[in-house]
Amino acid sequence: MTAAAVPGTPDAAFDRSLAAARRHGEAVIVPLGALVAGLLAFALFLGIVGRSPAEFYGLVYQAAYGSTFAWENTLARTAPLLLAALCTALPARLGMIMIGGEGAIVLGGVAAGIFAMLYPALPGVLGIGGMVAVAALAGGTWIGTIGFLRHLRGVNETIASLLMAYVAIALMNHLVEGPFRDAASLNKPSTAPLSDGFRIGTIPGLDVHWGLAIGIAACVLCWVLLERTTWGFAARIVGGNVRAAQVQGLPVGRLMVGFSVLGGACAGIAGMIEVAAVHGAANASLAAGYGYTGILIAFLARHHMLAILPVATLLAGFEAASGLVQRRMDLPDATVLVLQGMVFVALLAGEALHGRLAWFRAPGRQ
Amino acid sequence: MTGRTPSGAGALGLEAVGISMRFGGVLALDDVSIRVEAGTVHALLGENGAGKSTLVKCLMGFHRMTAGQIVIGHREVEIPDPRAAHARGLGMVYQHFTLVPSLTGTENLVISRARVPAVIDWRNERAALARFLEAMPFTAPLDVPAQRLAAGERQKLEILKQLYLGRRILILDEPTSVLTPEEADELLGTLRALVRTGRLTVLMITHKLREVSAFADTVSVLRQGRHVGTARVQDLDQPTMAAMMIGERPAPAGTARGTTAGPVALQLREVRAPDRTGRKVIAIDSLSVRGGEIVGVAGVAGNGQTELMEILTGQRRLESGTILVDGRPYVPSRAAMQAAGVRCLPEEPLRNACAARMSLVENLAFRTFDRRADDRRRFWLDRARLRIHARDLAARFRIRAGSVEHPIASLSGGNVQRAVLARELTGTVRVLVVANPCFGLDVAAVAEVRARILTVRNGGAAVLLVSEDLDEVLDLADRILVMSEGRIVHATRQADANVGVIGRHMAGRA
Structure with missing residues (x-):
């Protein structure tokens, strides 16, 4: 734009909206572009192994969004993913990259299963509330410890959280196969099946369990926390520039640990939902990889709480x-992981473009 | 690259003829002419911002000079880029080493060559290096990874590298800034011995008068981009050198005082903290600032001022000692800052006091977002109130921004500083700690910032001004302290300030 528009005219209004679009557009267009780039790369991969990308994507659409049943299947899987993504997105807003959601999920799930086993007679609300509490406690403590180590000793939280996830899975396996094993579960070691009072039912009208509502509520509440409360504002300052936060005397350590605990609690609740709504017991199926997919979702959503919903x-x-799709097209089970991996690599490469594309830069000094 | 370096080994002379360097509206160098005789140690002396680094970067080809010529060994040369400078025999040793930390000395030397074979025959290379070292008056450990060497050994390795690469004129940028005094003496002694063998010419940037007197043959002084004078070191004494560096200044006129100084508001007692390298210590036995006075801390960059700021803002833990505000022990937490009325303005505000990607509104809210009007804590963010607050501050402090919703990084340096001032100087200020407030600002912004600091002082606040700009300290401060090597080495009142004495203390020599 060379000549400035006269203020008050439709031109000026258009200029302002264009400026706003430029400022915010980058956060959406770049990840979108990365997503498309990843999908194209995957299409290339399919071509190399001799399958039709069009058929693949067509089948994916059908199986995921093509019918009510497909939607229900998708939404059932969205629930744990929402909470798992929060486990990465919340600490990321403070500048910590945590990738250990998987650990928090399995520990939350096994804690819930054990709680249900120990107190089978608790009435509905208390029972479910108790499960939520212990799951949140388990997951929150797990990730919170990593946040604490990061603040205290500068431990690299990325590596620590990833390795702790493996520890958590081993711990879960030990608990499920050992002290809390249900004698009746022979083939597949598992805790005792939850009594009906502890099961989470489906949302009326939609054949999807209530975990979806919990997940959506968690995303919205976290958005409100970050964007509309003073705690969230302080957290964003820490994430924006930790030195500036220190100069303001903000309790950087407490904020880091607090939000790590919150993220871990969300993941723990995801585990509890898997136990109470899907499997009915805690066993090795808890380690289904939701934690890792959650990392990808958080990054694609650029750690924005509401963007996590569509992603x-x-x-x-x-x-x-x-x-x-994999059965229909005779592809190995890991194919979807390849797709996720390609999208993630494209996204990380796209991160390098952030701030460098001239069109998106706010007018004024660079 | 036209022509080649004069053939043969041995030191070359270097001459800068009428070099001018303009960056946009700023004239960093103004017709500077300096001659460095072959086989001598020539010191380049000047304050921060005098143009020493700029001159040297022009010589090395990092900048394209606006005007001037470079003469090497009596032949005029073109130096369009650093490679050309290297080809002409010019080498530079930087303040912060350019060795690869994980490689040994041998490996660093070999890979720094312009032409390295695809497959390196290490036995041959080691033999060649051994022969090369025989001819050197000193050596450095070659088989240890560079990161395990002490700073002094690393510096020697850097110099060896330059000699290994056949450089005949060596430019050193503050070579002893990361060395202890013993290592510094050893290094400079070694350099001088090398120069005496006729193998090398050395141009050394420094601000330490002691080193100039002890190790240099000639000294040139730059001040504010101009060449002030060149003389043989034996013909000058240190006070004269200091005076040339700092120049004739009119006795500082007393700045208008609003109130007489009140009781002591800020006090540091027996404060000890490690510096950023962990090897030296910031030791301040006693520093006090009264209400209604400005205490200026002068000093050359890198003598502990940053660490002092970090101690006061709580970013650096004290090993021992106490900070007292209004007589009560002070720990820099948010509640304590709020209660005691302590405000901090670190240097480089965009880097240290703002979140660059957050908007101006948000940045202006850093101090007030969690308090209601009646000072109670609040939980819900009141975004409308923050916007009003931001617009109000922007108007009062004349912050020019496209929109208050734009990221603060899109504002110019002056406006960022105005924003930080607006944020910190609102409300009751009892103690203000400010570092390099006018760095990089244009003349109008500088005047404005200084006026605001004076207003705060006149309102009864205690102001601690840490600045690398001696002019600023002399203009604003009621009492002047000089910081050198992490200690306060000199204190004087504004009326009694002797620029020569101050300059000598700044340069590390009483």
């Missing part, structure tokens, strides 16, 4: 469709 639905669709 999680998209990736849940891929996962829901994966079984059908």
